[in-house]
Amino acid sequence: MARVYRISEFAERIGRSASTVRRWEAEGRIAARRTSTGQRYFDESDVLAVLAPGFARDDRKVIVYCRVSSAGQREDLASQRAAMEMFCLARGLAVDEWVSEIGGGMDLLRPKLIDIMSRVKAGQVSTLVVAHEDRLARFGFDYLAHEAEAAGCEVLVANQESLSPQEEMVADLLAIVHTFSYRLDGLHRYAKSMKTDDLIGR
Incomplete structure (x- = not known):
């Protein structure tokens, strides 16, 4: 019996993503076959057709x-x-x-x-x-x-x-702490300035 492929299997077989296969089908570049229950599938002839030199490939x-x-x-x-x-x-x-x-x-x-x-x-x-x-x-x-x-x-x-080097995560977390500390310091100075202005205004 001929080998059949679901979309994800077919995509892996031809070296593309499942979303690319779906887009090719929507654009009419390929046509999925269907079982009696309506499920889409591809077979080895579809694989050969896509891998053939003359296939209109995605230029992205x-x-x-x-x-x-x-x-x-x-x-x-x-x-x-x-x-x-x-x-x-x-x-x-x-x-x-x-x-x-x-x-x-x-x-x-x-x-x-x-x-x-x-x-x-x-x-x-x-x-x-x-x-x-x-x-x-x-x-x-x-x-x-x-x-x-x-x-x-x-x-x-x-x-x-x-x-994903762990030291990068540490450095990024320290950068976040530094940023928030700087902002909090600025808010404290702003709040102190507002209180001074209020006292002068009185």
Whole structure:
């Protein structure tokens, strides 16, 4: 009996995401078969058709984004990329572009991240791959993922926490404490100033 694939299995077989397969079907590039109960499936002939040289491929890019916080972590960056190469190879995911950046996870204005998100919103990226959520952003990952998905881009997380250095989290938490301490100090000085103004006004 011929091998049949559900959408997720078919996507893995051809090295694309399930969302890409669904979009191709909606655009008429491929046509799913259906069982007697109405369930969609694909078979090996569909796999061969997609992998054939003449198939009208998605011209949007698959991008892998790797990040560390400091220049002193360049070895960690190299390890992160090597691990992601293995991850993408295991999934049969064809990567078009590798992006590496040095910058804090709290900073959402990192130049390369901004460039990627601009291209995502412009519909130029089909899949954005990261090792762990905090490689994209320490806070705000859900929002970035939502914006990407709204633009038809899948954010694929390998979920390799070992590639998220613990010292980065400590540094980010200290930065948060410092920021709030500075703001609290400013509020205290503001409150003291207001009380002085009130006394002078009397």
